[in-house]
Amino acid sequence: MAAPLERGGAHGAVIDHSLVEGGTLRKKLAVIVSATALLAATPVTQASADPSINPSCPSGYACFWPNKNYGGNRGKVSGNNANFRKLKNSARSCGNRGWEDCISSIMNNGKQCTVYFYSLRNYSKKSRWHSLSRRDAVPDFGKKPPTGFNDPRFDNSISSNKWCRS
Structure with a gap:
């Protein structure tokens, strides 16, 4: 038998209770949060079209x-x-x-x-x-x-x- 689904709230969220009860949702959320934290800590820079190009620009x-x-x-x-x-x-x-x-x-x-x-x-x-x-x-x-x-x-x-x- 399929797990019950609920629709609710202003955004019409769907909740699959089998995922919540078995801890699967928590594990997936933990992975998402960890990946997001890792990406946030990674510096973002614009890459050159050619990786061998390394332009020089003085600080300031x-x-x-x-x-x-x-x-x-x-x-x-x-x-x-x-x-x-x-x-x-x-x-x-x-x-x-x-x-x-x-x-x-x-x-x-x-x-x-x-x-x-x-x-x-x-x-x-x-x-x-x-x-x-x-x-x-x-x-x-x-x-x-x-x-x-x-x-x-x-x-x-x-x-x-x-x-x-x-």
Whole structure:
């Protein structure tokens, strides 16, 4: 004979009493709780599309590159920047635009918070923008998470950045 099922509560929960009485449910819950705790303790970072790529970004900075997978000369910022055209690009990899509309991969190695990148100057949210948590990196904006933003139109469109709050 099948174990009795109950439906109840606002969510219509179904309870199979044979699982509760035999301890099977408790064992399954213990496994789920243990696995969840293990995952919570594991640091989450954005992996590079190519594991052999190990980009360099000094502590306290958000870094960016003109090519996907951290290719080309590196640029870096440690504060808010309303206009990436004014940022110095000694390699002139973006022509006369500084770093504006010329970034294809990013990394946040800041010391305390999230960095926000905007496709318009002056931190405008009227167009595209994305946040990047500490110690995260995105080698290709078009890739699906966890390695990208699933937003290929963000490639070569960054014009400003802001730290901690959008």
